[in-house]
Amino acid sequence: MDKNSMLYQDIESELLITREKIAERVRVLGQQITRDYHDRSLVAVSILKGSVLFFADLIREIDVPLTIDFMQASSYGDSTESSGFVHIKKDLDRSIEGKDILLVEDIVDSGRTLSYLKTMLKKRGAASIRIATLLDKPEGRQVEMEVDYVGFIIPNAFVVGYGLDYAERYRNIPDIGILRPKVYQQ
């Protein structure tokens, strides 16, 4: 997609992370994961929907045998509710007992989603669970959450593109940018 496209008018003109930087970083993360799992196989799990672009690119950079699966979770209730309860909208297709799991996220913010999912998958008997996230927003953290592979640490801004949305839009922008306030202040 061309940077003069209509969608780019809704994000700040200085991109936060360009498609070139994303590709470069994803390659490095893939190499790291390949080294760490060199004598093993893994189940790569995409947490829908935001991670799909990152997931598709990342697994092509991981040079070990793997299978893929998908999960979709959503925070239950409004943002003022601090229960941290996460609702599973789509569960894994296969059992993960005894498997090495790599959970792939687009962003870790409060940490609630991954904290909940990690605890749940541990109870199901996964041999190991690691987390790869493209973006980490440490300022948003509400629960302690250790992330194994991080693409970029970002400030507390509203970012969209490369899978990340605002009201389900902008996921198809190939770069990551900060949404212009006029879009959500309307």
Ligand code: PRP
């Ligand atoms: C986003 C993101 C993570 C979660 C991170 O998902 O993909 O799953 O929020 O936030 P947390 O660390 O505060 O829990 P979202 O619910 O926006 O769904 P989407 O991936 O379908 O956009």
